[in-house]
Amino acid sequence: MEDVYIIGAGIHPFGRTDGRSGRDQGVFAVRQAMADAGIDWADVGCAYGGSAAAGSADIMVNELGLTGLPFINVANGCATGGSALASARNAIAAGEFDVALAVGFDKHPRGAFNAKPRDYGLPEWYGQTGMMLTTQFFALKIQRYMQLYGISRETLGRVAEKAFRNGVHADHAWRRSPVDLETILNSPMVNDPLTKYMFCAPAEGAVALILASGKKVRELGADAVKIASVAVRTRPPGSFEVFAPSVDIENGGKPTILASKAAFEQAGIGPEDISVAQLQDTESGAEIMHMAENGFCKDGDQEQWLREGRTEVTGKLPVNTDGGCLACGEPIGASGLRQVYENTVQLRGRGGGRQVPGAPKAAYSHVYGAPGLSGVCILER
Amino acid sequence: MVQLEPIAANLWTNEAEPALIGGRLPSGKIVFPYPSGDAAEGVEPWRLSRKGTLWSWTRQDFQPKEPFEGPEPFEPYLLGYVELPGEVIVETRIVDAKLEDLKLGMAMEFVVAPFDATRATYAFRPEKA
Numbered sequence: 001m002e003d004v005y006i007i008g009a010g011i012h013p014f015g016r017t018d019g020r021s022g023r024d025q026g027v028f029a030v031r032q033a034m035a036d037a038g039i040d041w042a043d044v045g046c047a048y049g050g051s052a053a054a055g056s057a058d059i060m061v062n063e064l065g066l067t068g069l070p071f072i073n074v075a076n077g078c079a080t081g082g083s084a085l086a087s088a089r090n091a092i093a094a095g096e097f098d099v100a101l102a103v104g105f106d107k108h109p110r111g112a113f114n115a116k117p118r119d120y121g122l123p124e125w126y127g128q129t130g131m132m133l134t135t136q137f138f139a140l141k142i143q144r145y146m147q148l149y150g151i152s153r154e155t156l157g158r159v160a161e162k163a164f165r166n167g168v169h170a171d172h173a174w175r176r177s178p179v180d181l182e183t184i185l186n187s188p189m190v191n192d193p194l195t196k197y198m199f200c201a202p203a204e205g206a207v208a209l210i211l212a213s214g215k216k217v218r219e220l221g222a223d224a225v226k227i228a229s230v231a232v233r234t235r236p237p238g239s240f241e242v243f244a245p246s247v248d249i250e251n252g253g254k255p256t257i258l259a260s261k262a263a264f265e266q267a268g269i270g271p272e273d274i275s276v277a278q279l280q281d282t283e284s285g286a287e288i289m290h291m292a293e294n295g296f297c298k299d300g301d302q303e304q305w306l307r308e309g310r311t312e313v314t315g316k317l318p319v320n321t322d323g324g325c326l327a328c329g330e331p332i333g334a335s336g337l338r339q340v341y342e343n344t345v346q347l348r349g350r351g352g353g354r355q356v357p358g359a360p361k362a363a364y365s366h367v368y369g370a371p372g373l374s375g376v377c378i379l380e381r
Numbered sequence: 382m383v384q385l386e387p388i389a390a391n392l393w394t395n396e397a398e399p400a401l402i403g404g405r406l407p408s409g410k411i412v413f414p415y416p417s418g419d420a421a422e423g424v425e426p427w428r429l430s431r432k433g434t435l436w437s438w439t440r441q442d443f444q445p446k447e448p449f450e451g452p453e454p455f456e457p458y459l460l461g462y463v464e465l466p467g468e469v470i471v472e473t474r475i476v477d478a479k480l481e482d483l484k485l486g487m488a489m490e491f492v493v494a495p496f497d498a499t500r501a502t503y504a505f506r507p508e509k510a
Contacts, residue, residue, distance in 0.1 A: 127448035128388060129451075192442070
């Protein structure tokens, strides 16, 4: 397969933007990405994109221009962005196009997501009795993990503290003020052991990435980063996932472990080669568990890693350098692409106050979502 | 005393010592709840164990949006997963306990508990010593 590169990255600030639709935020991000890449809409050969709650992406052609390009709507829950990216990359790798767009955007109502049992093939009583909440799943997963591997509540707090500290330096972040550990630990409990400041909130935002072939990169003299691998995987048997009235007694694998392994294999590198990582941090516990599931540390080592600041911007493995979901909020369709956007910024050395020192060479991103799927992308400079 | 209606039919058995109704797949694997529609083909109803151990837990501290139908005013409630040995790990309400009582691996037993003024749901509680 031909190598594929990211040559343009655009983002609409995350958070709340009253009076601008999710799709208009998407158009904003696409225009910024095209300006960054130094191309026009007419240069884009094909496009993939979508949202979870803000409509179809292909209608963007009304604003961007009726060039006749194929524009594929992607609707893949939390992996919408990752799937758009994988598809755009494959279209170029297959040699069919030289320039492709991957775009994701969203705009959610305030408050926790309220999923409908029927949409997930589940009985009504599961929702009626109050067991079908994503926040509960995350609390239940980290509660067990903390007991098994000795993770403290303070470590959960440190993850959130780092997120808000990093968000201060990210123009696109929603929460841009530091919050101290004490406040995080003492904020109202959502689902024990997770407090309000340890959870991300549904939000709004958009990200667009322009992908190109090597030929196009040379032609444009673009400031490009290489997509070393993209892998999207769904859950294997025996994994514990969101919205599960029951779990197999035989502990199986996890979609994140599968996606991570596939991405590292494709890229031909290992966790020790990664200089910066964006890991799904729907809440503090998720970041902790995903550090291990993605192969960066052993179960339980996170306690020491966080205490020693190893995942700070200046640490051995900086994690969630723009504050992640905790500081940026979670517009489902855009969230996975935000991680890739942030890695592109870091590899190009444009991170400003949050730039990882020492010219990072390999960047890792990981998204996780319902009903048990995971997407990993590795970029190289 | 008013007789409470089960929140759903065929969720637990109608007998003196009721138990959850799961399913046994042709492969021997036990699932919960008993599947519906085409997924039920070849699945044998399976009376699940009334005793198990606590696998994980949390407390719901904010009032969920619909489809939640719990009584007003909202009261936080406990929920978790209970491992039924050799069968399956089921998600369940937890009653007759406080958050600080709950410990990984503690013995739990099945109980039918009031859900609101007219309906009952299933739950587990710490096994009485």
